[in-house]
Amino acid sequence: MTNVIERLGAWAVTRVGEMGRMLLFLLSAFAWLARPPLRFHQIMKQIHFIGYRSTFVVVLTAGFTGMVLALQGYYSLRKFGSEGLLGSAVALSMIRELGPVLAALMVTARAGSAMTAEIGIMRITEQIDALDTMAINPMQYLIAPKLVAALIGVPLLVAIFDVVGIYGGSLVGVDLLGVSEGAYWNSVQSAVEWKDVYGGILKSVSFGLIISWVCCYKGFYTRQSAEGLGSATTEAVVLSSVLILVGDYILTSLLL
Amino acid sequence: MEKTKLEMVVGVFVLIGMVCLVYLSIKLGKLEIIGGAVYEVEAQFNSASGLKPGSAIEIAGVEVGRVRGITLIEDRAKVKLAVNNTVKLYTDTFASIKTRGIIGEKFLALSPGGGGDPLKPGDTIRDTESGLDLEELVSQYVHGKVK
Incomplete structure (x- = not known):
């Protein structure tokens, strides 16, 4: 009996310790960001990797999400004879929920895992220690540019996702199912308010922070083995996805 | 990749993203930035x-x-x-x-x-x-x- 309680306590202490380490990791990354020199070229490279190279997969996901939403929405709305509301159904679910969440999940899968693997390999092959000996702070050189790039790149990807999704919805709704074009775009315009767009932007910024934070942390503290690298990558993807979904619920309930 | 080409590509990406963001905010979100009209x-x-x-x-x-x-x-x-x-x-x-x-x-x-x-x-x-x-x-x- 005491054994069980002891193990529970040990588990809780480890978890809380890990949370504290994660927070300190983030704070030190931001502190190093404020200190010159600003690694401008590194930030560019990371925006290229996290943002630009994710564009294709984000556009693909967005197009099909918008199309399937229009298809599903049309069959539900037709029962009430209000197909004219299709535009607002697609636009609101895109901007408020699906855009930020799906784009963030795609970025986690594509760029987040690669981030963890890259930093993890550098840790295992002692390149991070080498940076330290060359008096280049790894926080400033490796981690901070990735944080900045995700904070800039993810909201832009989400904006592209929203626009492509709404156009995808109009492709199916207007051209395939025969909702009138004017009704579709008018209901998009009248339903969406600044509050919705603002909420979406806020969500996408938070998700960008979550992705880069979790993935960099997991890579930075990889255990010294091939297995350690594998499990670090898995943990990074699982933890950021879970945090994105839970964070989405919390943010939605706070914003409503 | 060359430095200028990389910056070019990133610039185009940021530009497209900003255009989408502005479209969402002003056209759909009805954010009034330019008053006076x-x-x-x-x-x-x-x-x-x-x-x-x-x-x-x-x-x-x-x-x-x-x-x-x-x-x-x-x-x-x-x-x-x-x-x-x-x-x-x-x-x-x-x-x-x-x-x-x-x-x-x-x-x-x-x-x-x-x-x-x-x-x-x-x-x-x-x-x-x-x-x-x-x-x-x-x-x-x-x-x-x-x-």
Whole structure:
């Protein structure tokens, strides 16, 4: 009996310790960001990797999400004879929920895992220690540019996702199912308010922070083995996805 | 990759993203960044039920502005109207709250009048009519107040 309680306590202490380490990791990354020199070229490279190279997969996901939403929405709305509301159904679910969440999940899968693997390999092959000996702070050189790039790149990807999704919805709704074009775009315009767009932007910024934070942390503290690298990558993807979904619920309930 | 080419690609990506963001905020979100193309007048209603900031203002079915804010003055609703500069309103303008279709959203219909002086920014429209309350009409009928 005491054994069980002891193990529970040990588990809780480890978890809380890990949370504290994660927070300190983030704070030190931001502190190093404020200190010159600003690694401008590194930030560019990371925006290229996290943002630009994710564009294709984000556009693909967005197009099909918008199309399937229009298809599903049309069959539900037709029962009430209000197909004219299709535009607002697609636009609101895109901007408020699906855009930020799906784009963030795609970025986690594509760029987040690669981030963890890259930093993890550098840790295992002692390149991070080498940076330290060359008096280049790894926080400033490796981690901070990735944080900045995700904070800039993810909201832009989400904006592209929203626009492509709404156009995808109009492709199916207007051209395939025969909702009138004017009704579709008018209901998009009248339903969406600044509050919705603002909420979406806020969500996408938070998700960008979550992705880069979790993935960099997991890579930075990889255990010294091939297995350690594998499990670090898995943990990074699982933890950021879970945090994105839970964070989405919390943010939605706070914003409503 | 060359440094300039990398920066070029990133620049294009950021540009496209910003265009999408601006489209969402200004076209769909109706964020007003450039003021000055509109002027504000006020109107008081017995009830502004269903009217929201951002609701359309129409003259003869053509959109000429948007509702900017609704506040309570004593027991009446004071509605702030942002009307395009190109539209002239006169002191005998008539404002009424209308519904699009049976269950559609509410909007503000103006008939600009023709007599009197032009309305200046900050002036108040005097002739107003609140929206039709379907429930009240039904209850009047049910409780036999209609003769």
